Amino acid sequence: MEFTPVIGLEVHAQLKTRTKIFCSCSTAFGAPPNTHTCPVCLGMPGVLPVLNKKVVDYTIKMALATHCTVQPESRFARKNYFYPDLPKGYQISQYELPIATGGYLDIDVDGRSLRIGITRIHMEEDAGKLIHDPDRPISRVDLNRTGTPLMEIVSEPDIRSPEAAGEYLRRLRAILRYLDISDGNMEEGSFRCDANISIMPDGSTVFGTRAEVKNLNSFKHVEKALYYEIARQKEILLDGGQVVQETRLWQPDKGQTVSMRGKEDAHDYRYFPDPDLLPLVIDDGWVDRMRAQMPELPAQRQARYMADYGLSPADARVLTGSRELSDYFEACLAVFDQPKTVANWIMGDLLGLLNTRGVEIENTPVSPENLAGLLELLDADVISGKIAKTVFEAMAETGRPAKTIVEEKGLVQVSDTSAIDPIVDAVIAGSPDEVERYRGGQKKLMGFFVGQVMKQTRGKANPKVVNEILAKKLG
């Protein structure tokens, strides 16, 4: 029997506001422990939270980007539990009345477009961090992160495969970065994901019992953990057993999930509206102001690349997959306005290079100006296509402009017939057999002659000119 997975994702994205959500402490990462704290985020007696409006701005933008309804009135609520990284004994979150509801995100999986529903988006504060001493039974508390704004995005259980889950996350992350409201970095924890997953027999419409999987801290792990869960649940069902509703922890080193707590041990968070914060009222004017500030989003850019630049849907999707890559593409176009050529070089040589080196586009050794400069030289026949590859590699090594490299290494293409003529003559003289066979009808030997001339000129001869001269001299 085959099964269909049913997956819903809860994503926490750290918002990159300058200050925390309820006080004016810095959100900067990496400061010495407990230096970005104040009485408010430390939960001292008598202090009160004051909402950072930027957090609302950012969340409204995300709501608009995911087609959600921004609620005219929402409420903050307290989620009560004890833990040393939570100084107030409760986390200020939103519960019954979140800021945004009922949206969706379109993703592409294997060339098919899928619409994933978004149940809700809400704002909340992050907790601090515990640092456990490896040698002694003590833990230290760092509250720098306490009060860092988080946005939680909850999807409908519309996702049907681990790949789709990965694609949904990548798309969400891309939107966050296009909006410039979150770093969306899973490894650093600014973008976190919990997955709810169940399976049901193919063709069924009744969802199975779900497990919640936590500790998914990279895109790769999300897909791996989901594959593991699908196999685990399938095995249970095929053995005639029943999946238990529980929270499971992904162990990346072992490649498995283990039970963390069952349904009966689920926390009772005793949510209630936070009396220290007034209901959040968002009027149309506020939403309109945010709408006016919205940048072009990946889906819009993709459509534009297809319509204006004639790129294929696949190419347009790759180029808009991250804001940084897309911005790179556009920076190239600003200098060298041939979209298809630029797209091919980025997707081929540049991404290949980055992939080999394992670096992100933000840290590319070849700047968009340099790549565009290279393409200009190529387009103006200053260098040949083959030389261009060499120059690209040199740019990747040195970070210097193409023109400088070409000049220094003397790679300028030779188109002058008076320079090429003698070389052609020498090649013809040195290959009497091939000349005879060519003249006897083996026209494809032209490639051989061109190759020989290029070899003699160390690739610098203009292939077009070489071809013309050869054709003339070989008759």
Place this chain on the structure above:
Amino acid sequence: MKLHELTIAQASGLLKNKEITSVELTRAILDRIEAVDGRVGAYLTVDADGAMAQAKAADQRLADGDAAPLTGIPLGIKDLICTQGLRTTCASKILENFIPPYDATVISRLKNAGAVIVGKLNMDEFAMGSTTEHSGFQVTRNPWNLDRIPGGSSGGSAAAVAADMCLGALGSDTGGSIRQPASHCGVVGIKPTYGRVSRFGLVAFASSLDQIGPLGKTVADCAIMLDAIAGHDPRDSTSVPEPVPTFSAIAENGLSDVVVGIPREYSSAHGLDPQVGAAVERAVKTIESLGARCIEVSLPHTDYAVAAYYVIAPSEASSNLARYDGVKYGFRDRTQTDLLQMYRSTRTQGFGPEVQRRIILGTYALSAGYYDAYYGKASQIRTLIKNDFQTAFASCDAIISPVAPTPAYPIGETLDDPLTMYLSDIFTLSANLAGIPGISVPCGFSDDGLPIGLQIMGRHFNESMLFQIARQFERAATLTDKKPLL
């Protein structure tokens, strides 16, 4: 006249005219505390050095001609209002050695006005109680009869004012905690409209009900103190950006335009002492004689107020007090090595029984499966009570009632009977649920010489009306000259 017996208004005049200095006045207050607080037990912390330094600074300001009405006036502060560098315990063992690194907004404002902070006043632990017996440290006694409670939770504040151990005090009122001790100690106390005074730095009991207010020897003194502390504060999102009138400019032109409502439901309230009922009736006659028209009004949901309050307040408290977990500050049971055991033991030892009772009540009321039946239902009742007042205030300008059903009762009487203590909040806690202001002003004495207070409640942000009625009643009733014999 002895300096410690002065009202704020009197002392302020004498200071401005250079007839006395703040140093003399503050010294007199410290001497008075030395003389009588051993018997009353109002102060948890007396900051003699700090007070004298502030008095000197105030005298300089007075000399420079840069004085506000409170410049140089010695005040006491309920010990759950944070004072920078001065121990703030909330009368709880769990915060026994807590020294705040910040001032509450009201304290900053008092300091800006040049007031002298004498010390911190006893209370029921975390403001939970109506007797001040539920302090983690000491019992405060009623200056009028040392065997009686002073009321609570601001019992230290009321007793200190009544016993002339400060010229005025700040308290906080969550269900009557300013008005009821003011009534029991024969002083004036006002709970302002919710949102009128910043709660920043007020250690929270029930955030949607708590409000800081002054206790003083006269209505005018309370108005002077409220002038100094009222107004919007960007650090408290629930403080309201409403214009603040000068409360001390009390209208003195009679009450002929005023309509006063008497709630039908209050006369049949559970446990109303006939002497209290009689004193309030006499007060109503006096107010009528001042020109006011008295009408009957109805507050039909009064019967549900106590129940709703004792769900909402403990629910909020259970969450507000979660931060006292032994991790960052305050008491920790250091003998425990397991986290859960440390939490349990710290909180069991650190909190007194009344606080534990309310945390348990509130935790239960917010639990999954009970939330709708308790917190949800109580919130609905709260809305009905608000509507009751709104309807009543359509036909009157103020509502008059007793403050407490009985005069101050003997110490120890309700210690094992919290329900009776809770029920005694019946007349005061509706104002907190509705967010409206209420003032307690002395209106008589019981046969055995215990003070009885009259409560006047008003529309949101109409404290001026309360001051106007209370001031004219106070003058007509001529009760303020009477002092407890200590």
